[in-house]
Amino acid sequence: MIRIKNLCKDFGENRVLNNVTTDVKKGEVVVVIGPSGSGKSTFLRCMNLLEMPTAGEIIFEGQNITDPQSDINSIRTKLGMVFQQFNLFPHKTVVENIMISPVMVKKVSKEQAYTKAISLLNMVDLLSKENAYPASLSGGQQQRIAIARALAMEPDVMLFDEPTSALDPEMVGEVLNVMKQLANDGMTMVIVTHEMGFAREVGDRILFMDQGQILEEGIPHELFNHPQNARTRDFLSKIL
């Protein structure tokens, strides 16, 4: 579904991604782990072109999205993104946050967008917050709304950039549960996270990144229990 070939990203002199190559298959849950500054967030942000790759190709559903001719906006509607800081629109209510993009970008009717929004709110168990403003919600609630907002565009892939890193520990579970449910429903997901238990349980494949490269990848059981790379072993021994 997504084929990434020799992806490189420079910030000035600094090479943040160095020849990253991997595939994401339909329905697969890929979890990216690694130390801070390893380039995993940049890698994720390149996938919907929030960062423009310096070199390399990203082929999404048969289309090279790094081609300057490609229609970035229509590609992004198929790649939902969830941010560490939620980034809900503070001047809009919860239901408006969810409806705005389908109505504006996809030209869905308001009634249809509303019906969809309500079913998504139901899914993330926040039906009662329909008319609340984001500022009145807890971090965990905001992040669940952010997931619903991304899902409202009916994306083919969901990208999660450290979705639980800004949350109080007691709220991590409610967000992970929503993500787990999504994974069980067959959503294709790429998740950058530090939640190793979650990665092990939900991930189909784990990528370990350091210094802009994928040093090791494999199914969770293999990678967590028998890491081959010395750097992976070192990283896992420090956090597990």
Next chain:
Amino acid sequence: MDFSFAGNYMPMFLNGIKLTLIISVISLVLATVVGVLVYFLKTSRWSIGRIYPLRIISFAFIEIMRGTPVLLQILVAYVLVSMIPSSSDLPSNMVAMIASIAAISLNSSVYIAEIVRAGIQSVARGQMEAARSLGMTHIMAMQEIIMPQAIKNILPAIGNEFVAVIKGSSMAYVLGIAELTFSAKVVQGATYKGLEPLLISAMFYLVLTFSLGRMIGWAERRMRASDSH
């Protein structure tokens, strides 16, 4: 102090208020429009090689308007407007009005451009990213997500600028426009009273600026609705 003349000269003051309001309101609208335009010029990405012509133009404009006195700008504007061939068909006080409004609004626009810039930058970067990640175009994101939040942030500063424009409109008096300050001068001459006519004008200015301040405050409170829990 003796204000017994006030009743007789009230029509003069009221006419002054009318002209002050006309200059101020038109200048405010123009200043806001031009200010937003200057902001877009200042941040334009259009370049020829490594040179950004629109940025250079806006830079020069901003520095000139900010670095020279408004009074001088009004006098220059009067000469420039008088040089337009068809301006001789207009009554001379009309030329003076156009010149005053042009100078005051252009001067104010550079401050408004700066206020707009600060307001837009005050909106968290993640807001634009979130909007774009949902497939919105840059323009949609600006309209629906960034600007509404920026306006809330810039309202207090815009309010100050609006008050400054009302006060600045008094400088139109050098072109002989019978606005509020000019009215005071005329009444001074007619009544041989020094202080009282000035105080009456001052009071009217206060009424105008104070009510504007209240209106801005009301708008701010309305926009803050989404911050409350």
